[in-house]
Amino acid sequence: MRSHDVTHLQPDLLATAQISLVCKAIAEFSHERLLAPVADGHAWELVSPDGSARYTFTARRHQLEHWVLDRDSLERTVDDTQRPVDVQQFLVEFAPLLGIPEALLPTYLEELASTLASSMWKLGNSTASADDLVHADYQALEAAMTEGHPAFVANNGRIGYGGDDFAAYAPETGNELRLLWVAVRRDKAGLSVGSGLTEESLYRDELGAETLAGFEGTLADLGLDAHDYLYLPLHPWQWVNRVAITFAPDVARRDIVLLGEAPDTFRAQQSIRTFFNTSNPQRHYVKTALAIQNMGFLRGLSPKYMRVTPAINDWVHDLVAADDELRARGFGVLRECAAIGYTGDAFHHLGFTSPYQKMIAALWRESPLPQLRTGERLATMASLLHRDAKGSSLAAAMIAESGVAPAQWLRTYLDAYLRPLVHCLLRYDLAFMPHGENLVMVIEEHVPVRMFMKDIGEEVAVMGGLPLPEEVERIRAAVPADEQSLAIHTDVFDGFFRHLAAILDEDGVLPAADFWSEVRACIERHLADHPELADGAAKHDLLRPTFRHSCLNRLQLRNTLQMVDLTDQAGSLLFAGELANPAAPATVAE
Incomplete structure (x- = not known):
């Protein structure tokens, strides 16, 4: 109703x-x-x-x-x-x-x-x-x-x-829902899976034998052979408002077949189109195409673009897992380990890219729960910026509950979050998109002790000459040298620390000058521990007096329908001069 x-x-x-x-x-x-x-x-x-x-x-x-x-x-x-x-x-x-x-x-x-x-x-x-x-x-x-x-x-x-x-x-709203599933003709779709997965194991582990048998029975009742199809999850809104209407010919041809709901319940995450499995939390997240306009984009998923997503995630995972520094920090990535997309529609025969080509696709991402140890729990890093209805800060409450001195709490958090990102940039010229919603914190006694990074396939970039496998080459980005450090300066300092430092200062928890002193000390400790990265540190110069002021709202105001070109994100940036770097030595607060 x-x-x-x-x-x-x-x-x-x-x-x-x-x-x-x-x-x-x-x-x-x-x-x-x-x-x-x-x-x-x-x-x-x-x-x-x-x-x-x-x-x-x-x-x-x-x-x-x-x-x-x-x-x-x-x-x-x-x-x-x-x-x-x-x-x-x-x-x-x-x-x-x-x-x-x-x-x-x-x-x-x-x-x-x-x-x-x-x-x-x-x-x-x-x-x-x-x-x-x-x-x-x-x-x-x-x-x-x-x-x-x-x-x-x-x-x-x-x-x-x-x-x-x-x-x-x-x-x-915190509501739970069931995803809709469709069968898409195998010769008009593509499924790619990462290391350790097969098509059979993916569907068996995510759906179970009983649900798979039901899907096969639905297809058989229509005179169709299940071996000719792949299974694809849809947001219920997407079926009603897009697939059943915009792709009506494909449904009528039985190139797309509605199978109905699977029994697992899911809850939408902050990113609105990604779902956490509440029935079986050990199972993967599911990210769906959702053709609503939200914050500068129509929230589709490109089958062509995602074809190599599992390979990219495997490469990043293996690089992170093999690095002694990142292992010591407990830094990990939640792999997008499988991706599927339908390409049999008329829109995929156009000679140009269109949002209509991104409306029937999905991917699966690892759940962090199987990787937790005793005494650990999870929280989105965005929660550190949260204030409740009375204006009380969650970060301040966490620090108070931990019983740890604010500067020490911050130091542990920076070693878990900032230090791995700095290391990836200096050692590999590797950058993530590390905003609050993209990090899952692992918390022990109310202190963030390590991090899981997500949204790897769309967001990660290698900005240097690091050798890459052919199927991963897409993530190499031509970024001007003076903009490469913005992976830390814009995305971390301006995008997150600017807000967190002000919250802790306003609430009387930690003066902003002490906050930025800890940021500087974290970067300096990393370099002291890794003198072999001196060239990378000089190249990116994270403690320089100023850095370019990259502006997000300017992007959305310029084009609220598509604020950046995802194939050339660096080329889409808008700047407004320079900002004084509060982590630079001898920086005086305004």
Whole structure:
């Protein structure tokens, strides 16, 4: 039955969500130097280009030009009359400064409306406190995340979902679902598997003998031979809204055959189209194609692009497993060990790339649970930036509960997270996409002690001349020398530490200067332990005084439909000058 419930869309929840999102917009657009608030006594002022709208607020500026606004101080006047804060109106008022193409401005406004709707739902339903979440299990913590991406303003667009889809499938609802399975003709599809897997073992281990027998029986009832087909999981939304309509001829030809649900239940992760198996947590995650517009992309999966994903993951896994330093840190990767895609449709006969070629595909990723030791538990690294409904920080609560001094807690965390990334860059010119949602922390006594990296196939890059197998060559990236260190400077320092350092400083847990001193010390300890990497350290110079200011919102504002070219991500970047490096020696906080 379709849900018509909109009880979360309430004036008081909207007012709270609006203030939060406008504060974030001012903070992040100012960080990216799109806006320039002017000091006005003890406050700040921001005036729209036409002079009609005026925003005043108090705020603190941290390193990396990070703004923390006092929510209660924010006021908006229009033509000298006080008006409610409204993020969509804010975007309209400042659009001339933000560089949004007129044709895409309505799309961005729609994404903001959806982000507000998600925020209102979370405000009305997220009751767990930071103290509660310190002890929460992996999936309860995953569903409790309320912020989304810390930098992107429109970070819950989900264009294509209806209200009932949100209620059924949004990660924050914590709902469980069953995936739909289809059979796709073997000669019109491709399945690739990684080391230690075969087609037979993949399906047997993920579905079980009884479900496989049911699938074979469904095909036999239609007069079809199961040996002519491969099995592919689909998001239920994708079947209803895309496959059954857009690929109706393929379904009618029996090139695609609906098999129905498998018995295992799954829960959506923060990435919205990746699912954790709650019936059998030892089984793989399943990542599905999901043709909704969300945060700068239509969330499809390319069969052609994924064909070598298992091989890439095996290569990265083997490199990491063979490295003494990475082993000592317990650093691991969650392999995307199998991928499947259907290519028998008309769209794959086009002479150009289209989102329609990415609508029927899936991959399987290892679960971290079989790799846990006694006394260890899991949490998304994004949780370190989480604040509960009362504004209490989960990171602060974790540190307090651990009983470890904040600087020592941070040192252990940096050795688990930052040091392996620095090592991969200096030794192999190897870069990941290490944002909070892509790291799974292994926690012991409330301290992150080691890390699992995920999203390897789409995100990893080798930026130097390291020899690669032919099937892995796709990950070699031509990145200008002065941009290679952005794998740490942008993705770690600006993308994550900027927020975490401010949270710990604002909450009185650890001064920001001490935070960045620990970051510098972590990098220096690594080099002292690896003098053989001195050339790599000089090449990337992670402690240099400044680094290029790569801007994420500028990418989404430029093209909210596809913010980067995945085949040339470095070439898609937008910069706004340089940022002072807070980890550089003798850096003075602003």
